[in-house]
Amino acid sequence: MMKKSEKPVLIAVPTNDGITIFKKMLGMAKYFYIYALTSEGRLSFVEKRENPYETTLQHLKTLDVYGVISDCKIIISSFIGKKGQERLRAKGVELYFIKGDIQESLKSIFNNE
Numbered sequence: 001m002m003k004k005s006e007k008p009v010l011i012a013v014p015t016n017d018g019i020t021i022f023k024k025m026l027g028m029a030k031y032f033y034i035y036a037l038t039s040e041g042r043l044s045f046v047e048k049r050e051n052p053y054e055t056t057l058q059h060l061k062t063l064d065v066y067g068v069i070s071d072c073k074i075i076i077s078s079f080i081g082k083k084g085q086e087r088l089r090a091k092g093v094e095l096y097f098i099k100g101d102i103q104e105s106l107k108s109i110f111n112n113e
Contacts, residue, residue, distance in 0.1 A: 008037055013032065018031070033113060034069070051068060070091075076106070076109065
């Protein structure tokens with residue numbers, strides 16, 4: 001667990017509606033909702049970030065998308081391609097794969113009330 005002096009861990013969640021985790025590839029979501037997880041285990045919404053790569057199809061897209069959320073240590077997504085997963089893990093990102101409601105997913109992963 002983190003020490004109290006440590007900054008909260010940031011979590012990125014791809015979404016189009018702000019309610020559910022985006023069902024397709026991570027990089028195709030309109031937005032990333034960013035949450036902070038404190039050392040006490042509290043979760044709070046930080047901000048909504050637009051994904052400028054939503055409709056693009058470039059080589060190594062995962063790394064471009066990572067640039068938008070590179071301050072996040074955790075990504076919760078429905079789907080990330082195999083190569084993208086390898087690239088993100090190489091950057092030290094923790095990945096969780098889950099579908100459905102964002103709030104319910106955060107609670108189930110982090111046991112948050």
